[in-house]
Amino acid sequence: MSREYVTKEVTEIYNDKNLEAPLNLAMAAAWIMGNFKGINLKVLDLRKSSSIADYFVLGSAGNPTQAAAMAEEISHQMRLLGLEAISKEGLKASTDWILLDYGDVIVHVFHEPARLVYDLDSLYKNAITIEIPESYYFSTPESERRGGGDDGRNYF
Numbered sequence: 001m002s003r004e005y006v007t008k009e010v011t012e013i014y015n016d017k018n019l020e021a022p023l024n025l026a027m028a029a030a031w032i033m034g035n036f037k038g039i040n041l042k043v044l045d046l047r048k049s050s051s052i053a054d055y056f057v058l059g060s061a062g063n064p065t066q067a068a069a070m071a072e073e074i075s076h077q078m079r080l081l082g083l084e085a086i087s088k089e090g091l092k093a094s095t096d097w098i099l100l101d102y103g104d105v106i107v108h109v110f111h112e113p114a115r116l117v118y119d120l121d122s123l124y125k126n127a128i129t130i131e132i133p134e135s136y137y138f139s140t141p142e143s144e145r146r147g148g149g150d151d152g153r154n155y156f
Contacts, residue, residue: 009031039112
């Protein structure tokens with residue numbers, strides 16, 4: 001998947017008139033994680049249950065390297081949109097939990113075993129879960145597809 005494709009898709013989500021700010025930022029981050037093969041993705045609406053942020057984006061990776069790649073791409077794409085994180089934690093070392101704080105949106109990228117330990121899902125169980133469209137999960141641009149699978153997900 002090319003960086004141009006990622007930038008195009010993220011910009012489209014960010015500029016979607018059906019998504020109010022800062023939900024557009026949260027959904028763009030969720031799309032990036034989904035397309036970097038993140039698992040167990042959630043966008044939590046915290047506006048009525050916490051003053052920490054309006055939205056949490058939670059996602060897991062199979063290993064710390066994948067988690068770092070996801071977080072780096074989110075940071076890169078947000079910078080292209082003119083957004084800089086207030087704080088970034090866990091990017092410098094190989095850690096199990098990376099946090100990107102964009103003020104109204106906080107992105108949490110976990111190595112899956114650590115997510116179970118910190119259990120933010122249970123801590124914020126009263127938050128409303130925003131549905132993430134199926135199309136946000138790993139997709140291949142039309143120009144890069146091979147084969148003829150019905151769902152467009154041709155991995156080989």
